[in-house]
Amino acid sequence: MHDNLIVIDGLQYSNWNRAIFEQLKSGGVTMVHVTIVYHEQIRETLLRIGQWNRLFELHHDLIMPVKSTADIYLAKKLGKVGIMFGAQNCSAIEDDIAMIEIMRELNLMIMQLTYNNQSLLACGCYEAVDSGVTRFGRQVIKEMNRVGMIVDMSHSGERSTLDAIEISQRPIVISHANPSSFHAAKRNKSDEVLKALGESGGLLGFSLYPFHLKNGPDCTLDEFCDMVANTADLMGIDHIGIGTDLCQEQPISILQWMRNGRWSKEMDYGEGSKSDADWPKPLSWFKDSRDFPNITQGLQARGFHDEEVAKIMGLNWLNFLDQGLQAQKV
Amino acid sequence: MHDNLIVIDGLQYSNWNRAIFEQLKSGGVTMVHVTIVYHEQIRETLLRIGQWNRLFELHHDLIMPVKSTADIYLAKKLGKVGIMFGAQNCSAIEDDIAMIEIMRELNLMIMQLTYNNQSLLACGCYEAVDSGVTRFGRQVIKEMNRVGMIVDMSHSGERSTLDAIEISQRPIVISHANPSSFHAAKRNKSDEVLKALGESGGLLGFSLYPFHLKNGPDCTLDEFCDMVANTADLMGIDHIGIGTDLCQEQPISILQWMRNGRWSKEMDYGEGSKSDADWPKPLSWFKDSRDFPNITQGLQARGFHDEEVAKIMGLNWLNFLDQGLQAQKV
Numbered sequence: 308m309h310d311n312l313i314v315i316d317g318l319q320y321s322n323w324n325r326a327i328f329e330q331l332k333s334g335g336v337t338m339v340h341v342t343i344v345y346h347e348q349i350r351e352t353l354l355r356i357g358q359w360n361r362l363f364e365l366h367h368d369l370i371m372p373v374k375s376t377a378d379i380y381l382a383k384k385l386g387k388v389g390i391m392f393g394a395q396n397c398s399a400i401e402d403d404i405a406m407i408e409i410m411r412e413l414n415l416m417i418m419q420l421t422y423n424n425q426s427l428l429a430c431g432c433y434e435a436v437d438s439g440v441t442r443f444g445r446q447v448i449k450e451m452n453r454v455g456m457i458v459d460m461s462h463s464g465e466r467s468t469l470d471a472i473e474i475s476q477r478p479i480v481i482s483h484a485n486p487s488s489f490h491a492a493k494r495n496k497s498d499e500v501l502k503a504l505g506e507s508g509g510l511l512g513f514s515l516y517p518f519h520l521k522n523g524p525d526c527t528l529d530e531f532c533d534m535v536a537n538t539a540d541l542m543g544i545d546h547i548g549i550g551t552d553l554c555q556e557q558p559i560s561i562l563q564w565m566r567n568g569r570w571s572k573e574m575d576y577g578e579g580s581k582s583d584a585d586w587p588k589p590l591s592w593f594k595d596s597r598d599f600p601n602i603t604q605g606l607q608a609r610g611f612h613d614e615e616v617a618k619i620m621g622l623n624w625l626n627f628l629d630q631g632l633q634a635q636k637v
Numbered sequence: 638m639h640d641n642l643i644v645i646d647g648l649q650y651s652n653w654n655r656a657i658f659e660q661l662k663s664g665g666v667t668m669v670h671v672t673i674v675y676h677e678q679i680r681e682t683l684l685r686i687g688q689w690n691r692l693f694e695l696h697h698d699l700i701m702p703v704k705s706t707a708d709i710y711l712a713k714k715l716g717k718v719g720i721m722f723g724a725q726n727c728s729a730i731e732d733d734i735a736m737i738e739i740m741r742e743l744n745l746m747i748m749q750l751t752y753n754n755q756s757l758l759a760c761g762c763y764e765a766v767d768s769g770v771t772r773f774g775r776q777v778i779k780e781m782n783r784v785g786m787i788v789d790m791s792h793s794g795e796r797s798t799l800d801a802i803e804i805s806q807r808p809i810v811i812s813h814a815n816p817s818s819f820h821a822a823k824r825n826k827s828d829e830v831l832k833a834l835g836e837s838g839g840l841l842g843f844s845l846y847p848f849h850l851k852n853g854p855d856c857t858l859d860e861f862c863d864m865v866a867n868t869a870d871l872m873g874i875d876h877i878g879i880g881t882d883l884c885q886e887q888p889i890s891i892l893q894w895m896r897n898g899r900w901s902k903e904m905d906y907g908e909g910s911k912s913d914a915d916w917p918k919p920l921s922w923f924k925d926s927r928d929f930p931n932i933t934q935g936l937q938a939r940g941f942h943d944e945e946v947a948k949i950m951g952l953n954w955l956n957f958l959d960q961g962l963q964a965q966k967v
Contacts, residue, residue, distance in 0.1 A: 346732060402676060402728060403899040425771040427755060427900070438768035441755040443900040450902065569733040570757070570773040572780065 308607070309600040312617055313337045313383055315624035316596070317512030317550030318393070318461075318483040322557045323362060327596070328369045330555075331388045334599035337621060338379045338389035340482060340550070343415070345395050345422060346568035349406060352399040356413055359390070374414050376629040391628075393417035393482070395462065397428050397447070404443075407450045416632055417457040417482065420444060420471060421464075423577065424570065429460075429467035432493045433577075437464030440474055452476045457631045461494070461550075468500050477631060478508035483550030485514050486541070489534040490521040494578065498541060505542030510627045512550020513538070517587035518578040519552070524588040528601060532609035535619065544615055548624040549602065555595055559585055638937070639930040642947055643667045643713055645954035646926070647842030647880030648723070648791075648813040652887045653692060657926070658699045660885075661718045664929035667951060668709045668719035670812060670880070673745070675725050675752060676898035679736060682729040686743055689720070704744050706959040721958075723747035723812070725792065727758050727777070734773075737780045746962055747787040747812065750774060750801060751794075753907065754900065759790075759797035762823045763907075767794030770804055782806045787961045791824070791880075798830050807961060808838035813880030815844050816871070819864040820851040824908065828871060835872030840957045842880020843868070847917035848908040849882070854918040858931060862939035865949065874945055878954040879932065885925055889915055 314335050320342040321327050331339060343355040363372055371382055373389040382389035392415045399415065400406035410418070420440070421431040428444035430437035440448065448471060451458055458479040460468040471479055481504060487495040496504075496511070504511060513535060520526035521534075538547055554561070562585070566577035576584055592601045599620075606616045644665050650672040651657050661669060673685040693702055701712055703719040712719035722745045729745065730736035740748075750770070751761040758774035760767035770778065778801060781788055788809040790798040801809055811834060817825040826834075826841070834841060843865060850856035851864075868877055884891075892915070896907035906914055922931045929950075936946045 348731065398732060401678065401731075404902055405899065424773055425755070425757060425768070427757065430768065434768065434771060436768035438755070438760065438764065438766035441764060442905075443754055446901050446903070569731075569735065571776050572734055573776070575772075 308613060308616070309335050309603040312603065313379065313621040313625055314599055315379070315548065315621040316340065316553070316599075317480070317510075317548055317624055318342065318514075319551060319553045319555075319596075320395075320557070321553060321555035322561070324556070325366055325369070327555055328366055328388060330596040332369060332386070334596040336388055336596055336599060337383045338373055338391060340391045340393050340417060342395050343392050344399050345565050346398050348398050348401050349403075352394070352410070352415075353413075356392070359392070363390075372414060373416075376625060376632060379625060379628070391416050393459065395419045395459075396422035397426050400447070402427060402443075404446055404450055407447065407456060408454045411454045411456045415456065416628070417459050417480065418451065419459040419462055420447070421460075421467065422462045423566075429471065430464040431462055432464045434464060437466040439466045440470040445474055448475050453635045455632045455634045457628070465497060465500060468496070469503060472500075472503045472507050472509065477635075478510070478627065479504070480510045480512070480627065480631075482512045483514040483516070483519075483552040484511065485519045485534060486538055489537070490519060492519055492578065494519055501538065501542050505546040508546075510546055510548055510623060511538065511542060512548045512624070514550055514552045515590060515593050516552035516554075517590060520590075524590055526590060528592045528605040529609070532605045535606065536609055536611070539615075544618060545623055545626075547619055548627075549620065551593070553596065554586065557586065562586055638943060638946070639665050639933040642933065643709065643951040643955055644929055645709070645878065645951040646670065646883070646929075647810070647840075647878055647954055648672065648844075649881060649883045649885075649926075650725075650887070651883060651885035652891070654886070655696055655699070657885055658696055658718060660926040662699060662716070664926040666718055666926055666929060667713045668703055668721060669926075670721045670723050670747060672725050673722050674729050675895050676728050678728050679731050679733075682724070682740070682745075683743075686722070689722070693720070702744060703746075706955060706962060709955060709958070721746050723789065725749045725789075726752035727756050730777070732757060732773075734776055734780055737777065737786060738784045741784045741786045745786065746958070747789050747810065748781065749789040749792055750777070751790075751797065752792045753896075759801065760794040761792055762794045764794060767796040769796045770800040775804055778805050783965045785962045785964045787958070795827060795830060798826070799833060802830075802833045802837050802839065807965070808840070808957065809834070810840045810842070810957065810961075812842045813844045813846070813882040814841065815849045815864060816868055819867070820849060822849055822908065824849055831868065831872050835876040838876075840876055840878055840953060841868065841872060842878045842954070844880055844882045845920060845923050846882035846884075847920060850920075854920055856920060858922045858935040859939070861932075862935045865936065866939055866941070869945075874948060875953055875956075877949055878957075879950065881923070883926065884916065887916065892916055
């Protein structure tokens with residue numbers, strides 16, 4: 308079954324090279340939402356886009372840029388891996404609302420309002436207090452709605468996420484996180500958030516990053532699929548997908564950049580700790596993108612029907628993007 | 638008496654030219670803390686410093702840069718007006734803690750953690766909810782303490798201001814605001830904040846911007862001096878000074894920049910309103926810097942002793958800066 312599916316991974320941030328692209332193809336991935344920036348600002352974001360353009364040029368036989376949902380179908384037809392750009396923080400627009408349309412024109416399709424810390428737009432999940440979406444944040448959500456850039460609250464705090472769901476006139480996404488009820492972690496989401504997300508037409512991408520899973524790297528495929536089933540009951544089968552958060556071949560310096568940016572002189576260990584500062588050990592059943600068929604099989608074994616599996620593995624993401632990426636009608 | 642005083646104005650943001658510098662000299666001003674940036678980022682801040690360097694070169698007979706408190710005494714001795722740089726927002730360090738030391742080396746002596754809106758460091762006084770100083774904000778205050786850059790909370794919210802007073806190991810300033818008890822305005826400060834500020838060794842600069850005064854442009858000198866007397870009772874005579882917030886010869890486009898930055902597509906009127914969008918009419922007794930002697934006389938008439946007047950007009954600022962600008966002992 309897996310080969311016929313449209314498979315969409317709702318988040319990866321790997322140290323991209325030809326071998327990793329080949330793994331994506333071999334795992335039957337139609338499209339992957341790639342993080343191009345964390346703390347990078349405008350100029351640095353252009354640098355990252357430039358680096359991606361070079362990758363598209365060098366590996367055009369394997370990958371292609373996704374500039375609309377039509378390109379996802381095209382990637383499937385051509386047997387290439389579609390690459391969709393996203394940002395895990397709002398530093399890519401700095402302090403300028405005009406940058407939203409400009410970044411969208413450069414195919415930045417998804418943007419998180421925060422990455423763990425307070426941003427100019429909203430509060431991250433690592434701050435002590437979350438005061439919700441800010442004055443600038445309200446303007447930004449409106450503008451993202453207008454141009455068809457998707458709001459992602461994966462790394463945001465509870466109140467900010469509920470605010471964003473309410474303020475946004477279009478459904479939002481939590482591209483890579485799991486329910487707190489499955490595993491309590493600052494990055495995972497409460498049932499209240501997930502319910503509001505589902506009811507508003509939004510989407511949750513299940514994370515396979517061990518810090519977001521019960522028993523970490525020892526989480527079993529069965530436990531993962533149980534979580535999927537419980538969340539389907541909570542949110543509805545149309546509002547869930549995959550967002551692996553796979554970070555392949557990244558050195559520890561990248562993890563430190565993600566966690567510390569330029570904001571801290573002291574080492575912040577994020578989801579880790581001083582004695583556990585490195586990348587987590589991968590799951591035995593999901594070591595890299597070649598293991599996507601394991602998820603499909605796990606979901607089938609858990610009792611999901613074929614059409615349900617197809618939705619979770621990619622169709623829900625496809626439908627969500629198809630709506631979310633269109634410019635708002637005026 | 639006025640001519641013998643060291644007179645320090647704790648904030649001005651004028652459209653600087655020779656005539657304005659002459660007014661400062663004629664009003665007996667020894668030093669003025671000038672805002673060099675509102676929403677400007679690093680590159681733009683360097684542009685502003687470059688513009689100031691050109692002004693120092695062109696008008697060296699009238700003005701001089703203040704790079705330490707010794708330069709304030711030197712300005713007094715030479716009969717020049719000392720110019721001290723400050724920022725009304727933290728955009729001048731963008732997202733980078735390393736920029737604090739660099740900006741301090743460029744003589745940026747005072748920095749507000751916020752300007753009305755939520756910043757990466759703390760919450761502004763115009764947000765609906767104030768969640769206090771952020772994770773990045775705590776690191777920044779520590780670093781500002783280390784290098785001797787003064788924390789200014791003039792445009793911050795209540796909770797963030799109380800947080801900053803508590804977190805900072807060195808006294809902070811509210812360079813230009815008035816007590817809310819005198820005139821209720823988002824920009825003015827509660828007695829709780831002012832008391833905590835005074836007790837921690839901090840300083841309040843009284844604003845002469847009509848939006849911060851009872852009866853606006855019709856506020857009388859007597860009413861102003863009453864406010865000073867009441868605040869002296871609350872905070873102590875050593876913790877008050879002047880911070881006029883004088884914005885001379887600025888076009889409305891600058892007011893719009895201050896209020897809207899790059900964050901809003903809709904017009905935000907700040908302290909004004911749609912029907913009152915322009916700069917306020919000036920006070921009759923403080924039209925520009927030539928009127929500083931009026932304040933001295935007003936304070937004398939209100940019953941302040943000469944040494945108290947001297948403190949309010951400049952010595953308190955001088956003592957505060959003398960402590961605050963030194964790098965922290967290690």
